Amino acid sequence: MLSYLLRRILATLPVMAIVALFVFSLLYIAPGDPAAVIAGDQASPADVERIRQALGLDRPFLVQFGSWVWRILHGDLGTSIFTNLPVGSLIAQRIEPTLSLMVITLVLTLLIAVPLGVVAAWKAGTWLDRTIMAFAVFGFSLPVFVVGYVLAYVFALHLEWLPVQGYTPLAEGFWPWLVNLILPAVALGCVYIALIARITRAAMLEVLQQDYIRTARAKGLGQNSILFIHALKNAAVPIVTVIGIGIALLIGGAVVTESVFAIPGLGRLTIDAILRRDYPVIQGIVLLFSFLYVLVNLMVDVTYTLVDPRIRY
Amino acid sequence: MDRRTLLKGIAGVGSLAATGGLSMPALSQSAAARTLRFVPQANLANFDPIWGTQYVVRNAAAMVWDTLYGLDDKLQPQRQMVESEEVTDDGLTWTFRLRSGLKFHDGEPVLSKDVVASLARWSVRDPMGQMIKAIQNELTAVDDKTFKWVLKQPYPKMMLALGKNSTPCAFIMPERMAQTDPFKQIAEYIGSGPMKFAKGEWVPGAKAVFEKFADYVPRQEKASWLAGGKQMLIDRVEWVVIPDPATAAAALQNGEVDWWENPIPDLVPVLRKNRNISVDIADPLGNIGAFRMNHLHPPFNEVRARRALLTALSQEDYMRALVGDDTALWKPLPGFFTPNTPLYTEEGGEILKGKRDFAAAKKLLAESGYTDQPVTCVVAQDQPITKAQGDVTADLLKKMGMNVDFVATDWGTVGSRRAQKTPPGQGGWQMFHTWHAGADCISPAAYNAIRGTGDKAWFGWPTSATVEKEVTAWFDAKSIDEEKAAVKRLNKAALEDVIYAPTGFFLSYTAWRKNIAGVTKGPLPFFWGVSKTA
Numbered sequence: 001m002l003s004y005l006l007r008r009i010l011a012t013l014p015v016m017a018i019v020a021l022f023v024f025s026l027l028y029i030a031p032g033d034p035a036a037v038i039a040g041d042q043a044s045p046a047d048v049e050r051i052r053q054a055l056g057l058d059r060p061f062l063v064q065f066g067s068w069v070w071r072i073l074h075g076d077l078g079t080s081i082f083t084n085l086p087v088g089s090l091i092a093q094r095i096e097p098t099l100s101l102m103v104i105t106l107v108l109t110l111l112i113a114v115p116l117g118v119v120a121a122w123k124a125g126t127w128l129d130r131t132i133m134a135f136a137v138f139g140f141s142l143p144v145f146v147v148g149y150v151l152a153y154v155f156a157l158h159l160e161w162l163p164v165q166g167y168t169p170l171a172e173g174f175w176p177w178l179v180n181l182i183l184p185a186v187a188l189g190c191v192y193i194a195l196i197a198r199i200t201r202a203a204m205l206e207v208l209q210q211d212y213i214r215t216a217r218a219k220g221l222g223q224n225s226i227l228f229i230h231a232l233k234n235a236a237v238p239i240v241t242v243i244g245i246g247i248a249l250l251i252g253g254a255v256v257t258e259s260v261f262a263i264p265g266l267g268r269l270t271i272d273a274i275l276r277r278d279y280p281v282i283q284g285i286v287l288l289f290s291f292l293y294v295l296v297n298l299m300v301d302v303t304y305t306l307v308d309p310r311i312r313y
Numbered sequence: 314m315d316r317r318t319l320l321k322g323i324a325g326v327g328s329l330a331a332t333g334g335l336s337m338p339a340l341s342q343s344a345a346a347r348t349l350r351f352v353p354q355a356n357l358a359n360f361d362p363i364w365g366t367q368y369v370v371r372n373a374a375a376m377v378w379d380t381l382y383g384l385d386d387k388l389q390p391q392r393q394m395v396e397s398e399e400v401t402d403d404g405l406t407w408t409f410r411l412r413s414g415l416k417f418h419d420g421e422p423v424l425s426k427d428v429v430a431s432l433a434r435w436s437v438r439d440p441m442g443q444m445i446k447a448i449q450n451e452l453t454a455v456d457d458k459t460f461k462w463v464l465k466q467p468y469p470k471m472m473l474a475l476g477k478n479s480t481p482c483a484f485i486m487p488e489r490m491a492q493t494d495p496f497k498q499i500a501e502y503i504g505s506g507p508m509k510f511a512k513g514e515w516v517p518g519a520k521a522v523f524e525k526f527a528d529y530v531p532r533q534e535k536a537s538w539l540a541g542g543k544q545m546l547i548d549r550v551e552w553v554v555i556p557d558p559a560t561a562a563a564a565l566q567n568g569e570v571d572w573w574e575n576p577i578p579d580l581v582p583v584l585r586k587n588r589n590i591s592v593d594i595a596d597p598l599g600n601i602g603a604f605r606m607n608h609l610h611p612p613f614n615e616v617r618a619r620r621a622l623l624t625a626l627s628q629e630d631y632m633r634a635l636v637g638d639d640t641a642l643w644k645p646l647p648g649f650f651t652p653n654t655p656l657y658t659e660e661g662g663e664i665l666k667g668k669r670d671f672a673a674a675k676k677l678l679a680e681s682g683y684t685d686q687p688v689t690c691v692v693a694q695d696q697p698i699t700k701a702q703g704d705v706t707a708d709l710l711k712k713m714g715m716n717v718d719f720v721a722t723d724w725g726t727v728g729s730r731r732a733q734k735t736p737p738g739q740g741g742w743q744m745f746h747t748w749h750a751g752a753d754c755i756s757p758a759a760y761n762a763i764r765g766t767g768d769k770a771w772f773g774w775p776t777s778a779t780v781e782k783e784v785t786a787w788f789d790a791k792s793i794d795e796e797k798a799a800v801k802r803l804n805k806a807a808l809e810d811v812i813y814a815p816t817g818f819f820l821s822y823t824a825w826r827k828n829i830a831g832v833t834k835g836p837l838p839f840f841w842g843v844s845k846t847a
Contacts, residue, residue: 031722031725031726031729031730032723032725032726032728032729033725033728033729033732034725035729036725036728036729036731036732037724037725037728038359038364038365039365039366040365040366040367040480043366044761044769044771045732045772046769047438047496048732050496051364051496053496054494054496054497080517082358082359082365082517083358083359083517084359084361084498084500085517090517093516094516149559152559152560152563156563156567157563157566157567160567163567163569164560164563164564164567164569165555165560165563165564165569166553166564166569259556259557260557260560261560262519262553262554262555262556262557262560262564264516264518264519264520268518268519268556269518271556272356272358272517272518275695275723275724275725276358276725277725278358
């Protein structure tokens with residue numbers, strides 16, 4: 001197992017290198033110019049060119065790429081073209097809100113989606129199953145920003161239970177932190193809940209047909225024990241896989257959610273950086289997200305061994 | 314349901330709601346009354362007002378850095394950091410004396426050497442500064458409080474140049490900061506203005522904080538825009554960046570923020586219904602919508618093709634697309650200068666007035682030699698102002714029988730593509746849309762967009778000897794009557810040569826909670842004189 005983990009971790013290096021080259025090349029050929037954005041609307045073409053030179057954007061592709069890779073190998077993600085702050089600091093400023101949002105969404109999703117999927121499978125074909133699945137289709141179809149607006153309408157403006165926007169760091173208290181994240185997490189979690197509820201139902205339906213479930217029933221085991229201990233554990237592999245894949249959904253959804261709820265996270269940093277062509281920031285964030293995604297996949301693979309003893313590496 | 318309806322519906326419910334509950338921020342009442350939470354027009358992505366010339370940077374910088382002169386609400390430059398000035402009879406030597414008590418935020422006094430270094434940096438980047446630099450003999454510190462600018466020829470608009478509010482403003486920084494290459498960013502943010510920048514609390518894209526500078530000595534005169542006594546009545550200004558308009562509207566209604574700089578017109582009716590919110594015109598100088606044509610390539614290298622578009626375009630169509638049906642927010646503009654300002658003129662503006670004449674426009678277009686070649690119209694979709702104008706232009710071109718190559722893109726791409734002088738088929742362009750702050754269009758001083766200097770002109774590169782002659786005449790004018798006469802001729806010449814196409818004059822709103830007092834109309838949000846009750 002340990003050697004497997006080491007091999008997988010080492011395998012992330014070429015993956016990250018390919019991602020780095022891909023991202024850098026894409027940005028290099030993409031239209032747009034940060035110098036033009038910096039110079040402002042009234043700037044002369046000569047001013048724009050001077051700024052391009054000062055930023056080193058007039059250098060050949062290989063020189064720029066080489067210099068960027070060299071810095072990364074020294075642990076330096078570079079400096080934001082616009083804010084003049086290190087990319088590492090900008091990411092550090094923003095990582096807590098995004099991770100908080102993702103963790104709360106994930107917890108919320110698991111607490112809601114898995115029981116819903118299990119119940120739907122248990123009551124397959126009944127009105128309860130159909131209601132849960134209708135809710136899942138509805139949740140899957142609604143864009144995050146629409147759910148966000150509706151939640152803000154009901155719980156912030158109408159009922160005044162929760163704030164409309166913003167983020168309070170965890171260091172300033174658990175409750176203020178949580179209060180700011182409830183609406184965004186629910187908005188972001190809707191699609192995810194729908195997806196995992198459907199997968200859980202499908203996986204559970206298959207498992208509930210198995211002989212050992214019939215045996216368990218014949219032995220007189222309670223319904224909860226059958227569903228949540230015997231069946232769910234055996235249905236866990238596809239569920240865990242989808243949870244892993246869904247992390248990408250969460251990352252993408254966080255970009256929109258953070259904009260709607262004005263959360264100062266990595267999603268908004270990404271959007272701002274893309275719109276301004278802040279290349280070092282975009283590159284830093286994409287590398288980070290790629291690394292996170294590789295890491296999540298590794299965790300999913302390791303989790304398989306926990307839920308299914310037959311799987312060994 | 315379209316997006317506008319959805320936004321209105323969501324924001325609308327807040328007008329029925331009172332404030333309170335869990336959503337209230339965790340500030341004590343007295344602290345809340347000393348802190349103003351402000352939603353700016355855009356993110357403060359950098360904070361060097363000479364290096365980056367976006368309006369949002371200028372607006373924040375006006376709190377932190379002071380200027381030698383400040384433009385007042387009569388558009389006249391008034392002394393600000395300067396105590397007195399003298400100009401020799403030949404107009405070649407300006408000697409300025411700084412007023413006493415000026416201090417930087419690090420406790421150091423403001424000295425002439427700081428001013429000299431700041432002006433040297435500013436004059437590399439600012440159009441008026443560049444003009445002064447071009448005729449400069451020397452700029453030197455005479456003593457700690459006195460400096461002089463010696464010129465090779467007179468420059469009557471000196472005080473306007475040093476006090477204007479168009480970007481980049483002549484902000485005064487400590488010498489060590491001002492010695493930074495004007496094309497590179499400063500690394501610290503020390504000024505001598507009424508507010509200090511709390512760099513440690515800056516989260517670009519989310520929050521910027523400004524704290525009252527206790528040692529600031531305001532002038533005795535009443536504050537008027539960038540002039541007069543900048544009395545801070547609040548201790549702390551927090552800029553809260555909220556990119557989504559519906560969220561900003563909801564936050565204002567919920568009392569989570571105090572002042573929203575520029576609510577979109579769609580949401581203003583909703584805000585007006587809330588008894589706790591005031592809404593008013595933000596800036597009486599407004600904005601001028603525009604599309605520019607490329608004077609280097611067919612068909613718009615031919616003046617008749619440019620005039621054909623002016624003959625057909627309906628400014629009302631553009632303005633309604635921009636600001637909706639609120640007629641208080643726009644007016645037609647048969648010229649290039651800001652309405653209700655001293656130099657405003659409609660001289661030569663007949664081509665933009667009256668019923669639109671498509672037959673005449675098509676005839677002009679045919680005479681120009683247009684032969685159905687594609688017209689590359691580059692439109693930024695992420696800027697509501699350019700998107701709305703672009704849609705109207707595409708419709709106009711089609712009605713004119715033109716072959717439209719509509720390139721929907723983002724503002725960052727427009728920014729780089731418009732700098733391409735190559736033909737449209739090789740990465741260039743024929744039209745793009747933009748807008749100009751009315752404050753920049755009150756005179757030719759900082760009005761790059763109206764210049765006709767060909768290769769050195771603003772994007773589109775128009776060449777017009779007549780326009781340039783009249784710009785020079787305005788700079789040389791000795792009286793307001795001479796200035797008015799020069800601008801009349803300039804307006805007429807610019808319309809005849811169609812330097813660019815003005816699509817109308819439009820205003821925007823600002824909104825604040827009623828426990829805020831002292832919000833004034835102006836080209837930027839002024840925080841001095843603003844107070845708040847809990």
